[in-house]
Amino acid sequence: MTSRQRMTSAARKPAAAPEAEAVEAQPEGRWPFDVPHDPYLKIGEVQSMLAAEFPLLTLSKIRHYESIELVHPHRTASNQRLFSPADCERLRFILREQRDRYLPLDQIRELLRQLDAGQQPEGTHPGRLRLIDDAAKRPQPGTRLRLTEVADLTGVSVSDVEEMVDAGILAADPRGRLTAQAPDIVRFATMLLGAGFTLRQVRSVRTSAHAHAVLVTNSIATERARKSSVARERAIASATENSTVISQLYRALLTENIEVELR
Numbered sequence: 001m002t003s004r005q006r007m008t009s010a011a012r013k014p015a016a017a018p019e020a021e022a023v024e025a026q027p028e029g030r031w032p033f034d035v036p037h038d039p040y041l042k043i044g045e046v047q048s049m050l051a052a053e054f055p056l057l058t059l060s061k062i063r064h065y066e067s068i069e070l071v072h073p074h075r076t077a078s079n080q081r082l083f084s085p086a087d088c089e090r091l092r093f094i095l096r097e098q099r100d101r102y103l104p105l106d107q108i109r110e111l112l113r114q115l116d117a118g119q120q121p122e123g124t125h126p127g128r129l130r131l132i133d134d135a136a137k138r139p140q141p142g143t144r145l146r147l148t149e150v151a152d153l154t155g156v157s158v159s160d161v162e163e164m165v166d167a168g169i170l171a172a173d174p175r176g177r178l179t180a181q182a183p184d185i186v187r188f189a190t191m192l193l194g195a196g197f198t199l200r201q202v203r204s205v206r207t208s209a210h211a212h213a214v215l216v217t218n219s220i221a222t223e224r225a226r227k228s229s230v231a232r233e234r235a236i237a238s239a240t241e242n243s244t245v246i247s248q249l250y251r252a253l254l255t256e257n258i259e260v261e262l263r
Contacts, residue, residue, distance in 0.1 A: 029116070030072065030086070030090070030116050031086075031090065031112065031115035031116050031118075031120075031126075032086055032089050032090065032115075033118075035084075035085050035086040035089050036084060036085045036086060037084045037085075037086045038084055038085075039073065039074035039082035039083060039084045039087070040082060040084070041082060041083040041084065041085075041087075041088065042080070042081070042082065042083075043059055043062055043063075043073075043081050043083065044059070045083075046062060046083045046087070046088055046091065047059055047062065049088055050088065050091060050092060050095070053092070053095075054092075054095045054099070055194055056190060056191075056194050057095065061155070062091065065091065065094060066081070068105065068109075070090070070094055070105070070108065070109060070112060071083075071087050071090050071091055071094075072087070073087055090112070093112075093126060094108055094112075095155070097111065098153075098154065098155040099155070099187070103153075104149075104152040104153055105152055106152075111126065139153075139180035139183065140180060141180050142180065143179075143180040144173065144175075144177035144178070144179070144180075145177060145178045145179070145180070145182055145183075146176075146177060146178075147161045147162060147165070147176065147178065150178055150182045150183055150186055153183045154183050154186045154187050154190070156186050156187075156190055160186075160190070161178075161182075161186060163199065164185075164186060164189060164199070165178075167199040167200070167202070167203055168203050168206065169185065169189055169199065169202055169203050169206055170182055170185060170186070185206075189202050212246050212250075215246075216239050216242050216243055216246065217239065219238070219239075219242060220235040220238050220239050220242075223235035223238065
């Protein structure tokens with residue numbers, strides 16, 4: 001084909017129909033790279049897509065992640081947010097790191113920075129990159145946490161954490177700090193509240209746990225009274241073992257009683 005024939009053929013091709021509002025694909029410079037970056041999903045559609053795995057995900061939380069630049073949805077001429085499948089996977093990664101590894105948002109930001117830079121070692125999970133210590137997923141025993149730290153670790157708002165303290169679900173020390181177990185308590189309490197339980201009902205679980213904690217500590221009173229280091233270690237080991245047995249017994253009893261009620 002001559003150059004004149006090629007020009008004539010190109011001229012005959014129909015022009016693409018203009019759209020009411022042009023949407024450009026996002027630059028594929030952000031992780032994940034192997035997922036389409038074409039923005040066409042509205043924020044409500046994104047929430048619906050992730051709802052099965054993250055039932056507590058709200059529109060305001062998605063907007064918050066955008067405001068702190070963890071996700072970067074496209075904005076149309078009318079300022080409407082449009083998300084791509086890559087944005088959805090990025091959101092899923094953020095939510096999983098908060099839920100499963102208890103990572104605060106600043107560490108998730110560093111993970112995403114590394115992923116965006118292509119620094120993920122081949123064959124490894126994105127959540128196990130350099131500079132991020134796996135020990136960070138859980139506070140060390142004996143650690144005291146501020147309400148803001150618990151909120152950051154769990155993705156729950158500070159006001160919701162305060163509400164759990166006021167309801168007696170969380171125990172704060174005189175300085176207003178919470179225990180290392182607080183993130184787990186908040187996480188599971190939030191799941192129950194999302195399932196329709198009330199704060200008072202969730203508190204009843206804490207009341208039951210306190211009663212059994214007293215039962216366990218009373219059972220090792222003799223060892224604790226001896227004050228020696230050997231006796232202390234023996235008391236701790238016994239308390240740990242008894243706590244595990246009580247937890248397993250409670251789970252079996254709870255399952256049995258639910259089965260009976262549903263018959």
